[in-house]
Amino acid sequence: MKSKTLDIATVSRNAWERLVIDPTLGVISLLVIFSLIAAFAFPVFYAGNNIYNLVGSSITVMILAVGMTIVLISGGIDLSVGAVMALCAGTAASVIKLGAPLWVAFLCALLVGVIAGLLNGFLVTRVGLPDFIGTLAMLGLASGVLYIATQGVPIIGYMPSEYYVIGGLEPLFGPVTLPMVVALVLALAAGWLLSRTKLGTHFFAVGSNAVAARQSGVSVRWVKTQAYVISGVCAAIAGIILAGRNNNVPADLGTGYEIQAISAAIIGGASLMGGRGRVLGAILGALTLALAINIINLAGVPSSFQKIVIGAILLLAVIANYLSELARNAALRRRAKRDSQAPSLERTKKEI
Numbered sequence: 001m002k003s004k005t006l007d008i009a010t011v012s013r014n015a016w017e018r019l020v021i022d023p024t025l026g027v028i029s030l031l032v033i034f035s036l037i038a039a040f041a042f043p044v045f046y047a048g049n050n051i052y053n054l055v056g057s058s059i060t061v062m063i064l065a066v067g068m069t070i071v072l073i074s075g076g077i078d079l080s081v082g083a084v085m086a087l088c089a090g091t092a093a094s095v096i097k098l099g100a101p102l103w104v105a106f107l108c109a110l111l112v113g114v115i116a117g118l119l120n121g122f123l124v125t126r127v128g129l130p131d132f133i134g135t136l137a138m139l140g141l142a143s144g145v146l147y148i149a150t151q152g153v154p155i156i157g158y159m160p161s162e163y164y165v166i167g168g169l170e171p172l173f174g175p176v177t178l179p180m181v182v183a184l185v186l187a188l189a190a191g192w193l194l195s196r197t198k199l200g201t202h203f204f205a206v207g208s209n210a211v212a213a214r215q216s217g218v219s220v221r222w223v224k225t226q227a228y229v230i231s232g233v234c235a236a237i238a239g240i241i242l243a244g245r246n247n248n249v250p251a252d253l254g255t256g257y258e259i260q261a262i263s264a265a266i267i268g269g270a271s272l273m274g275g276r277g278r279v280l281g282a283i284l285g286a287l288t289l290a291l292a293i294n295i296i297n298l299a300g301v302p303s304s305f306q307k308i309v310i311g312a313i314l315l316l317a318v319i320a321n322y323l324s325e326l327a328r329n330a331a332l333r334r335r336a337k338r339d340s341q342a343p344s345l346e347r348t349k350k351e352i
Contacts, residue, residue, distance in 0.1 A: 027268055027284040034291045042298040050294070052175060056168055058290035059179040060085075060238045060245075064261035065268070065282035066190045067234030072265055073194070074227040075207035075274030076124065076131040079258050081235045083142035084116040086254030088239030090146045093249045096158040102166075110236045116142060117232025121225025135228075139258070147251045155249040167244020179241045183283075186237065190230075191279040203227060207274030259310055264289050266317040271325060289313065 038045040045051075064081050071078045088109040095105035116138060123134035164170045168177035194200035202223045205213040214220050238257075243249050266272065267288055268281025292313060293306055 027281055027288060030267075031284055031288050031291065034288060034295065038291065038295050038298065042295070045294075045298060050298075054290050054294050055180070055287070056177060056245075058286045059168065059183050060242050061257065061260045061264050061289060062183045062283050062286040063186060063234050063238040063241070064257060065264035065286050066186055066279055067231035068261040068265040069268065069270045069277045069279060069282040070190065070194070070203060071227045071231045072270040072272065073207045073274065073277040074203045074224050075210060076224055076227060077135065077262070077272070078120065078228060078231045079132065079135040080116065080120060080138035080142060081231060081238075081261050082254030082257030082259075083139040083146075084113060084232055084235040084254070085239040085242065085257060086249070086252075087116070087142040087146045088112050088236040089243035089253055090149060090155055090239075090249045092240050093155040093158040093243050094149070096160070096163075097155070102160065102162060106240055109240050110233060113232040113234075113236025113239075114229055115232070116235070117229035118225065120228040120232070121221075124228070125221035125224050143251075143254070146253075150249075150251050152251050154251070156247070159244070159247055163244045167241060167247075169245060169247075179245070182237065182241065186234070187279050187283055194279065199223070199226065204275055207271075207276070209275075256307065256310070259314060260286075260289060263310060263314040263317055266314070266321050269321075269324075271321060272318065273325065 035045075064085065068078055068081060091112045092105045092109040095108050096102065100108075119141075120135050120138050123129045123137060124131050127134070129137070165172060165178055168179040170177075172178045172181060194203065202213065202218050205216070205218055206220050206223045210220050213223075239254075242253065246253070264285035265277065265282050266285070268278060268283070268285035270277030270282065289310070292309060296306060296309055297303070
């Protein structure tokens, strides 16, 4: 009886430690809980195209959160993703209006995203500005350029028929839209980059301990710059899709998206201290955020309260992230202690 009790306690402790060490399981649990609440409280949750629209509306944040996760893993933070996304959307729309082919317009938007990422990397790694300040400066620069270029007037009249498919307004096949496919491919590519390449290992190393990484021969400056470039490319892709989905590009298109991207990444298990994060977690975090907003809409709460809810979710996610870090470190110490004691216990058994 005592043995069974100890086994149950051990299994429970191991399950808790696994949940703490792998926060993706916690996000999945949160997503399931939110879904059940929505299903019981609002019967229309599963009716019509609500789920389809929910997933479609979360694609932009998903893509931004993938880039944000890589930046957070490398020990940085990118507050400029929303503004850069809007600038890239405006670039694509403006180039199309000039009569250029879609591929030229999209290439120009991607180039703007790469340049923004390089500038962020330069400000942080070369000028020596804190990540928060450097990317905040880029936020102001990108927002200002778009506002001056548009004079505050939304860009309209740039939508060729092909752009409706690219923006997800028309399905690619069945219920699947092109933005869904793009988000999936981008997530798989980012997951492969982080888990299977030397660069991915360097991202984690720099975020965990930049000094140790530098002493090991890792170019910390270049690694962090590459993280910001990837974030800029993700912002450009999100901007291209959002310009097609919205059918217009206002000067304030990107406002608030940086908060949603950071929230999704942190909900997904990325650490503000660096060295920790998963692409799958970011995707699930974006879905959780979209689900929370969807519940608000179904409840008839005014849209102006969405910012309050997103801010509250971000605050709770940061607190949970901090507590998770403490619990994770304690769990890892206990596991290391058990592992170190295991050989001595084996030797004792053999001697007996």
